[in-house]
Each structure stands twice: as C-alpha cells, then as structure tokens.
Amino acid sequence: MHMADALISPVVGGTLWAATAGLASYAAKKVQSDMDEQKVPLMGVLGAFVFASQMINFTIPGTGSSGHIGGGVLLAILLGPHAAFLTIASILTVQALFFADGGLLALGCNIFNMGFIPCYIAYPFIYKPLVGTTPSQRRIMLGSITAAVVGLQLGAFSVVLETFFSGISALPFSTFVLLMQPIHLAIGLIEGIITAVVIGFIYQEAPQIIQPKAFNQSLGATSIKKVVIVLFILALITGGALSWFASSxxxxxxxxxxxxxxxxxxxxxxxxxxxxxxxxxxxxxxxxxxxxxxxxxxxxxxxxxxxxxxWPAVDPGTSVAGLVGSVITLILAYFIGKGLQVAAKR
Amino acid sequence: MSHHTIDLTNVFYTYPDGTTALRNLSLHIGHGEAVAIVGSNGSGKTTLLSHLNGVLFPTEGAVNIGGYPVVKETLSHIRRTVGMIFQNPDDQLFMPTVYDDVAFGPLNLGYPPLEVEKRVMSVLKTVGAYALKDRPPYRLSGGQKRAVAIAAVLAMDPAILVMDEPTAALDPLARRKLITLLHTFSHTKIIATHDLDMVLDLCKRTIVLHNGTILADGPTLEIFRNKLILEQAGLEQPFSMQNCPVCSKS
Amino acid sequence: MIKLKSTWLDLRTIDDLAAQNTFIHSLNSCTKLVTTLAFILFVTSFSNYEVTSLIPLLFYPVALMSLGNLPYKPIAKRLLLIAPFIVFIGLLNPIFDKAPIAKLGPFLITGGWLSFLSITIKLLLTVTSALILVATTGMNSICSAMAQIGVPKPIVIQILFMYRYLHVLLEEFLKTNQAYDLRSFKTTGIHYKAWGSLLGQLLLRTMDRAQRIYQAMLCRGFDGKVPLRSAASWTKKEYVYLLFCLFFFLFCRFINIPQTLGRLLTGGFQ
CATH class of the missing domain: 1.10.3650 (nitrate reductase domain fold)
Structure with a gap:
C-alpha cells in the first residue's frame, strides 16, 4: 500500500511531509533523551531485519498465494513507539530511493500510513491494553492480530483519503473505500498472525525481550500521555478544518x-x-x-x-499541434541524450 | 608503557541464565607476551576475552589490566589500552565506509580532525588496506574485512591486542598475510583460536581452557606435544606436528 | 527467495553505479537532493489533464542518465516492477471520467484517458528521477546531504545503520531461505507452521548481532554520539547546476513547449 508520487498532489504530499517531519523530530528527541545507547545499533539492525523479512513469502494456508509483513506493530513491540517510528521511516526512505517503492513526495504519506498509525495508534491503544503487563501466548495472539488489522484498516483508509484529496485518480471515494478496506482486512490478518507467532516465539525463547520492564522502559505513562496530547491536537486541527469546511x-x-x-x-x-x-x-x-x-x-x-x-474549449488543431510537438520533443530528448552521452564519455 | 600486564585472580562468571562459564580462573600475562587461548567450543574462551575490556564483569574475583582494576570507573582507560578484534568483522565494521569506520575510534577519543586523518591513513597503510578507504564494508572480501577491523583497532593505539578467532573463515593466502601482519606488532597479544598452526607460528605461550578453568598453561610446543592434555581439552595436535600422511614421518 | 535475491542484487547494482566518476556524480549531494525534490514537486504540480506540457520534463532524466553514464535497463526494470498498481489505478480513470476534453481529428478524447496518460508520464518522471538520485549519489552521500539540510542526526544515523546491515541481513536471510527451500520441496513460500520459528530465529540472531555491534562500538569509545562526515561544500558549479535546473523546470511549467512547437510547425503547413 505504498502511495506513489504519480497519484498525489503537492499539497497533500507537502502537508503530510510536514506532519511526518514534525513527528520524526519529536521521535528523534525522545529516542535521544532516552539515553539508551544500545538502541542505536539495535534500531539499525532491526530496520534491516524488517526490510529483509518483507522480501520473504509466507504461504497462506488453503490458498496457494502468499503474503508478507509490513512490520510496524512488530517493531513497536520490540523497540517502543518512538524508536519504531524512526526505524519504519528509515526503511521507507531507503525503499523510496532504491526501489522507487512509493516516492519522495509520497514519503510523508507512506511514513504516516505505515509508521505513525501502527506505532502511535495501533500499538499504544490496542496492543498494549490487550496484552497488558502479564503477556501470555493467547494475549499476544489477540493483541497482535487486532493491532495489525486495525492498523492496516486505518492505513488503507488514510491511503484512500490522501488519494481522494489529491484528486488525481477519478475513482469515486466510496468505490475506492470498498476496494481498499476488504483487501487490507486480509493483509492485516496475515500481518497480525505473523507478528503474533514471531512475538510468541520470542516470548517463549527469550521472554526478557518482551517483558515490558526489561526492554521498553521508555514506555511509561508519560509517553502515552504525550501521544494522547498529540492525537488531541491532531483531532483539534482536523476537527477545525472539517467544521470550517462544513460551515462553508x-x-x-x-x-x-x-x-x-x-x-x-x-x-x-x-x-x-x-x-x-x-x-x-x-x-x-x-x-x-x-x-x-x-x-x-x-x-x-x-x-x-x-x-x-x-475547460478551455480545445479545437482539433490545437490537439494536433500538441501531438506533433510532443513527438518532436521526444525525438529531441533522445538525440540530446545521445549527444550528452558522447560528450560525457569524451 | 612498561607494564601492560593482565592479571586475573580467582575469576568466576555466571551468565544471567545460570550457566557458569568461568570457574576460579587465575592467570598473569606479562608485557609484550603473545599468548594463545585454546579450547573446545564452549570452553569459555570468548567469555574470558569479554572480561579483558569490560564487556563482562566477573561475578566473583578481579581483573586487573596494567595495574588498573577493570571496573565501570576505569572503563574508558581500559578500552583505550585493550584493542578488541571481534570474531565476526561485520559486527565490528558498522560505519558506512572503511575510512569512517577506522576514524570512529580516534574521533570518539577526541583527537583533532587532522590528527585523525593522519592516523587513519597510517594504519590503513600498515594493514595494506589504504586503497579500500572509500569502499563500504559490505563490498570487502573476508580477508579485507579482517584487515580493516584490525586497522580500526590499531587507530586507537592500544597497548594490548585481544583477538577472537582472527583466522576464522579466511582463505589460506589471506590467513598467511594476517599472520605475517601480526608478527610485525610488538603489542601484548592475546589470541583465542582453534587454529593451532597459527599458534605455533605466533605465540610462545599457550593456555588451554576446559569447562571454564585452566587445564594447562605453558610453552606452546610443550603443550602441543602433550597429546593427553589436548585430547582432554577436545583438541588435536596441529597439522604441522602430526605425522605426514604421505610418508608417515613426523 | 527470488525477491530477496533480486533486492540484494539491485542494491549492489545501484551501489556500483553510484561509485562512478562523472560530472553528475561529482556534484555535491545536497544540490542533487534539492534538485530532485524540486523536480518531483514541479511534476506533481501539473494538473490532471496535462499531457503535452509534461513531455519536455523528460529532458531532465534523459540528460542526467546520459551525463551520469547510467544504463537504461535496470531503471526501466524497476519502473516496470512498480508500474502495475499505479497503472491499474490510473486505468480506472477512463471508466469514471468520461467527459470529452479534446478532439483529435474524428476522435473525442475523454478526460479519463488524458488523466491516465498524465499519471503514466508522472510515474515515469518521478520514479526515474528518484532512482537517478541514488544511482549518481549513493546512500552515504544522500545521508550527509540530509544532515546538511537539517534532518535530525538520530534519523540520519538510523538510515545509515539500517542500510549498512541491510546488506548483511539480506545475505543471511537468503541463506536461511535457501536452507528452507532445499528441505521443503515446494517453492511457494514458508509454510505457516514455520512462520514463527523461522522469522523468530532470525530475529533472535539479529538481536544478538545488535548486542555484539554495540559492544564493538563501546570498545571504540562510543558514548552515544556517532561522528558523521559532513557533506562537501557548495561551489560555483553547484549553484549553476541548481539554477539551470530550476530555470528549466519553471520554463516547462509555464510554457507548453510541445504545443508551441507543434503550432509553429502545423501552422507552417497550412
């Protein structure tokens, strides 16, 4: 569900860029003030871990098709929300640069959909309360699956909104919602189950990693409070915008x-x-x-x-002119390219 | 500079999961010595090395390096004195390029930029990796990675070099180059390894570990001739000392 | 597994390309980053129905690929891998948007088709320009550029570490996956019974590795700060390049070059 540059407008892209940039510097400050130096290599390596696991295909029983994971909730469980958010942001940045997955303008949207939502919404408000301070295999299963499903539903909805407000795709809002939400229900389930079995495995083999005290010390009540405040502010802003919009x-x-x-x-x-x-x-x-x-x-x-x-009424002549001009421009581009190549080699 | 000695007195170490890895271990290593630490897998070699620069602290007993006890307060001094070369160079080369990696230590020690550059260039030349300075670590061969890891440690100018399996996963030529390089160092050297032929080449003294205690400690040749001790420690005589498989003469 | 392998190979290909030494490669990374971002903003700012005026922007990737000595094939391959989903979404436009917009001889062109074409060209432009940026700059220099334009240091360090160990982990995953495939006889993927243990084992190994790296860092005086090399400074060359590109983008943005050119020519025929 990577958003692409070709489908968004600069306004939507820019707004989410600004939002994620703010969030990222907030998260960076949190991680830094955490004073847990150990997290520096851990975040890096876990980022690489999630990146590489996204390339592994997991066979979905009874279907013959296969799924893979996004890893937002998994990272939040292992690292806490702030470090996980930065880790996801780094993964998406490298994907945007090297694999053109998403794009540079859409990076803000993608970090928001796949980073902010799982780390700052699904993890603290769904996984944590469901699993509580005394995890068990059943609670981990329930928490991971619910968090992943809700996270992906919200993410997919956010994709729809971003696309809609960009106005590039002519897909009607309702059709797009009906297209995206059910697909992401299935994807969310797979993601949730994989997250659950991995966390379950870790809980069994090395429980100290999952125990909140041992690993997620930074996740006290204060950080949750901050998240609530951030959400509240976000809600105020959206609410304000929407009511202004509604009144007009x-x-x-x-x-x-x-x-x-x-x-x-x-x-x-x-x-x-x-x-x-x-x-x-x-x-x-x-x-x-x-x-x-x-x-x-x-x-x-x-x-x-x-x-x-x-639309300014276009007469056939103009269209023909546009077509002819385009072809000539393309030919020119080709020759200039060739010429530069020769020049560069000299 | 005259007393870069290592002293362990009655060291015990138990991991958090309850496994005891070192039992009542005492040893003294003098300035400029080259000592091999050998033993089967799980005999406590890596645990012992981890005590030499404060990655681990003894559960009981004391570690003393150059007259300083290894405790939290002395760590920065200890880590400057003891250069640790890890078993897997990928774990040690974490910076984006060879140059950055070698510069990491000196920069952290607070040297001025020009001095850092001089050091980096000089140690890279020492290990023969100067041409690789702008490469990212993942584009190096096993031998090159090892050489750069050593350079990164040398750049901090340690007095004692501690190495964990330096010849592991090296091809014969790279191994030979490494041994030649190590020969040129006058540092106190402690090498944990399974490569007993290298030990014959490099170390006059060998310590045999077994189940977390010292089974034998003495001149390398003497220990390698004692098949009983080697067998007990789960080791085998180095190839160069075994009978020749072709002519059956030793 | 195929995906793992191709990802690993792609990373290496781009890395090799970035290690070249051409005029474009020699430019300061910050300049290239800013230019690329500006280019993408300009491209996406064109309206839905703009097709002809987008075409001259192709000069930018074409010129950069020529000057930067970049091969067309890997970039085209990437583009084709990315394209299906976006083209699919784009292809829905002709279905939903049937308002006629232009006439080409006897044919009526609907808004949907125009916007579909527009999306496709935008896709081509944005994807190639991002790939060109890494292939002429390399990850490390992009990170220095990010630090220079004010991205917080923990984020830059995170990206650098992530990228460094991505190479190591991809290789490790490849081996594990290969070991799994060799003993499983079905090559469709990982069976659900092994999901937890396979990924879990890899995760534990990864966390152990993080611990060892942390120790290696401590041994070399790490105290929470990672020293970064700063990006090269701006020279006259960089300013000229940036101004030239911006001027070109602006020119393309406000003057429909193909239209003007075509009118000149077709006008001449009449």
Whole structure:
C-alpha cells in the first residue's frame, strides 16, 4: 500500500511531509533523551531485519498465494513507539530511493500510513491494553492480530483519503473505500498472525525481550500521555478544518457517506477542490495549479456541459499541434541524450 | 608503557541464565607476551576475552589490566589500552565506509580532525588496506574485512591486542598475510583460536581452557606435544606436528 | 527467495553505479537532493489533464542518465516492477471520467484517458528521477546531504545503520531461505507452521548481532554520539547546476513547449 508520487498532489504530499517531519523530530528527541545507547545499533539492525523479512513469502494456508509483513506493530513491540517510528521511516526512505517503492513526495504519506498509525495508534491503544503487563501466548495472539488489522484498516483508509484529496485518480471515494478496506482486512490478518507467532516465539525463547520492564522502559505513562496530547491536537486541527469546511457548505461532510448520487458528488468535489485551491493560493505555491472537478459517470450528460465550460474549449488543431510537438520533443530528448552521452564519455 | 600486564585472580562468571562459564580462573600475562587461548567450543574462551575490556564483569574475583582494576570507573582507560578484534568483522565494521569506520575510534577519543586523518591513513597503510578507504564494508572480501577491523583497532593505539578467532573463515593466502601482519606488532597479544598452526607460528605461550578453568598453561610446543592434555581439552595436535600422511614421518 | 535475491542484487547494482566518476556524480549531494525534490514537486504540480506540457520534463532524466553514464535497463526494470498498481489505478480513470476534453481529428478524447496518460508520464518522471538520485549519489552521500539540510542526526544515523546491515541481513536471510527451500520441496513460500520459528530465529540472531555491534562500538569509545562526515561544500558549479535546473523546470511549467512547437510547425503547413 505504498502511495506513489504519480497519484498525489503537492499539497497533500507537502502537508503530510510536514506532519511526518514534525513527528520524526519529536521521535528523534525522545529516542535521544532516552539515553539508551544500545538502541542505536539495535534500531539499525532491526530496520534491516524488517526490510529483509518483507522480501520473504509466507504461504497462506488453503490458498496457494502468499503474503508478507509490513512490520510496524512488530517493531513497536520490540523497540517502543518512538524508536519504531524512526526505524519504519528509515526503511521507507531507503525503499523510496532504491526501489522507487512509493516516492519522495509520497514519503510523508507512506511514513504516516505505515509508521505513525501502527506505532502511535495501533500499538499504544490496542496492543498494549490487550496484552497488558502479564503477556501470555493467547494475549499476544489477540493483541497482535487486532493491532495489525486495525492498523492496516486505518492505513488503507488514510491511503484512500490522501488519494481522494489529491484528486488525481477519478475513482469515486466510496468505490475506492470498498476496494481498499476488504483487501487490507486480509493483509492485516496475515500481518497480525505473523507478528503474533514471531512475538510468541520470542516470548517463549527469550521472554526478557518482551517483558515490558526489561526492554521498553521508555514506555511509561508519560509517553502515552504525550501521544494522547498529540492525537488531541491532531483531532483539534482536523476537527477545525472539517467544521470550517462544513460551515462553508452545509452538505460538505456528507461526501463521505453519500451514495452514488452523481450530481451531489460533483458539486461537493468541486467544493473540496475549491477548498484546496484556496489554501494553495494562500501559500502561493505554483499559482496556476489547475484544479479540475472530477466528473462522475451517472452525471455524464450534465458534466459534459460543465466540463467543457470549465475547460478551455480545445479545437482539433490545437490537439494536433500538441501531438506533433510532443513527438518532436521526444525525438529531441533522445538525440540530446545521445549527444550528452558522447560528450560525457569524451 | 612498561607494564601492560593482565592479571586475573580467582575469576568466576555466571551468565544471567545460570550457566557458569568461568570457574576460579587465575592467570598473569606479562608485557609484550603473545599468548594463545585454546579450547573446545564452549570452553569459555570468548567469555574470558569479554572480561579483558569490560564487556563482562566477573561475578566473583578481579581483573586487573596494567595495574588498573577493570571496573565501570576505569572503563574508558581500559578500552583505550585493550584493542578488541571481534570474531565476526561485520559486527565490528558498522560505519558506512572503511575510512569512517577506522576514524570512529580516534574521533570518539577526541583527537583533532587532522590528527585523525593522519592516523587513519597510517594504519590503513600498515594493514595494506589504504586503497579500500572509500569502499563500504559490505563490498570487502573476508580477508579485507579482517584487515580493516584490525586497522580500526590499531587507530586507537592500544597497548594490548585481544583477538577472537582472527583466522576464522579466511582463505589460506589471506590467513598467511594476517599472520605475517601480526608478527610485525610488538603489542601484548592475546589470541583465542582453534587454529593451532597459527599458534605455533605466533605465540610462545599457550593456555588451554576446559569447562571454564585452566587445564594447562605453558610453552606452546610443550603443550602441543602433550597429546593427553589436548585430547582432554577436545583438541588435536596441529597439522604441522602430526605425522605426514604421505610418508608417515613426523 | 527470488525477491530477496533480486533486492540484494539491485542494491549492489545501484551501489556500483553510484561509485562512478562523472560530472553528475561529482556534484555535491545536497544540490542533487534539492534538485530532485524540486523536480518531483514541479511534476506533481501539473494538473490532471496535462499531457503535452509534461513531455519536455523528460529532458531532465534523459540528460542526467546520459551525463551520469547510467544504463537504461535496470531503471526501466524497476519502473516496470512498480508500474502495475499505479497503472491499474490510473486505468480506472477512463471508466469514471468520461467527459470529452479534446478532439483529435474524428476522435473525442475523454478526460479519463488524458488523466491516465498524465499519471503514466508522472510515474515515469518521478520514479526515474528518484532512482537517478541514488544511482549518481549513493546512500552515504544522500545521508550527509540530509544532515546538511537539517534532518535530525538520530534519523540520519538510523538510515545509515539500517542500510549498512541491510546488506548483511539480506545475505543471511537468503541463506536461511535457501536452507528452507532445499528441505521443503515446494517453492511457494514458508509454510505457516514455520512462520514463527523461522522469522523468530532470525530475529533472535539479529538481536544478538545488535548486542555484539554495540559492544564493538563501546570498545571504540562510543558514548552515544556517532561522528558523521559532513557533506562537501557548495561551489560555483553547484549553484549553476541548481539554477539551470530550476530555470528549466519553471520554463516547462509555464510554457507548453510541445504545443508551441507543434503550432509553429502545423501552422507552417497550412
């Protein structure tokens, strides 16, 4: 569920970049003030461990297909949320650079979806209370699976939101939700079971690693309190934005629950994009960024008129010119490339 | 510089899981000596080495290096005096490039940048790894990794070199090069190994460990001639001392 | 296992490419990082229906690959591996967005098809530019650049350590997986009964390794701080490169070059 640069807008990418950058420096401060020097090599090696385990295929019984793990919850259990968050961020950064998995602009989104959610939501609010201070194999199983499933559901939903607000994909919100959530239910289950059996194995072989006292000392009540405060602030911000949004359009919040009524939908997406266009104007980033209402199949007739009005009517001549020009540009690019290659070799 | 000696008196060590790895171990190693520590797997070699630079502290008894007891307060001094070369060089080469790795120790010791650079260059030349300085550690061969690990330790200018299985996983040529290199060092050397032929080459004195105690301690040749002791310790005479398989003469 | 192996090989390929010595490689890593980020911002800032005006931006990856002596094949391979999911999402656009937008002779082009094309080109541009960045800079220099632009040091060190041991662990995992495959006779993956013990064993081994590394660090005077080499300083070359690239991006952003060019030519024919 890596988000890709090609599917997000600079506004969404930039916002999440800023959010994750803030979170990362907070986590870095926490890890540093922890004074547990041992964590420096441990985080590095565990990051490499999760990265490499993502490449291992686990056969899913009864299906013949195979799954693999993301590792967010696993890392949070082993390292505590702050160190785990930084570790996930490092994995995603290397993946974005070397494997173009996700992208550099989408990195903020990906760290948020696969790092923040499991480390700061699924782990402290689901795994910890479920497993408690006296872990047992059953509790570990229950805690890991629930945490992984909830984490992945939230992550998938976050992908949908990010894609939707970017407005690049024309997929209607509800269709995308229906597409993403069930798939990630299955993925979350597999992730949860693998996490559970690995943690179960460690608990059996080397329980001192799992016992909260021995390993996660930094996870006292204070850090949880901080998380709650952070979440509260986040909630305030989103709440504020949403209510402002709702007040400017009484039906503004309905987009999330409205069915497939095209007319309504179109109008509202316009509203959403208008909202972002306004923000964009305010931050004066690339002023002529073109927001275009996504149309909807059931409202095709109506949209025809609107979109043609919204879009500068293009005459065939212009299209031909664009096509011819593009081909020539491509040819030019090829020859300039070849030329530079020759020049560079000399 | 004259007394870089090592003294262990009645050292016991028990791991947290209850395994006793060292039992009443006492030994003295003098300045400039080259001593081999041999013994079967699980005889306590690595545990013993870990006591020499305060990675582990004895459960009972005392360790004394160059007149300083090994305790938490003296650790920074002890770790400057004792250079430890680990069994797996991958564990020791953690920095992104060879240069950075060798510079890690001197930088931590607080040397000025120019001095650090001079040291790094000089030790890399000593071990013959100068050309590798910008390479990442994972692009080195086993022998090269070993050489760089030694350089990283030498850069801190230790008086005592402690090595755990330095010839393990080396090809014959790399092994020979390493032995030649070690010959040139005047440091006090302590080498834990299964490579008894190297011991013959390098160390005048050998300590045989068995079940966490010293089974024998004496001149290398004498000990290697005593088949009884070797057998008891789970060892075998070095190949160079065994009868020639072709002509049956020793 | 195939994935493990190809990951390991890909890492090494990119590493080798980054060790070259060309004009692009010689540029300060910070300059390249900033330029790449700017490029991606420019590319993604184009609207959904923009196709022709994106095309001149191809000059950037093409020029860099030529000047940096990068082969097309591994980068194209990566692109093809990444593409399916995004292309799939993109292909849904023509289904949901049927508003006609342009006419090409007798054909009506819908918004969906235009935006699909646009996504594909954006994908091509963003993926190649990120890969070009590592293949001409290398991980270590990117990390120094990150430290220079103010990324907190613990994060930079974390990435460096992670990357360092990724090579070691991939090899180790490869061996374990090979050992598993040799005794399992089915090559579909790890049987669920072995999930916990296989990954658990690897995890315990990894944690032991972390302990040994920590000891090795302590033996060399580690006190919580890892000394990092700072990135090279900016020279005139870097400023010229950055300004030139930014100027080019801006030019492409605000002037539709193919359109202008095409109009000139087709206008000439009429």
């Amino acid at each position: 359009n009484p039906d503004g919040l309905e987009w999330s629950i409205s069915g497939t009524n095209g007319e309504e939908k179109l109008q509202e997406t316009d509203e959403i994009h208008g909202f972002f266009a306004e923000i964009q104007e305010k931050v004066a980033f690339l002023p002529d960024y073109n927001f275009k209402a996504t149309s909807h199949p059931t409202a095709a007739e109506e949209t025809e008129a609107t979109s043609e009005a919204a």
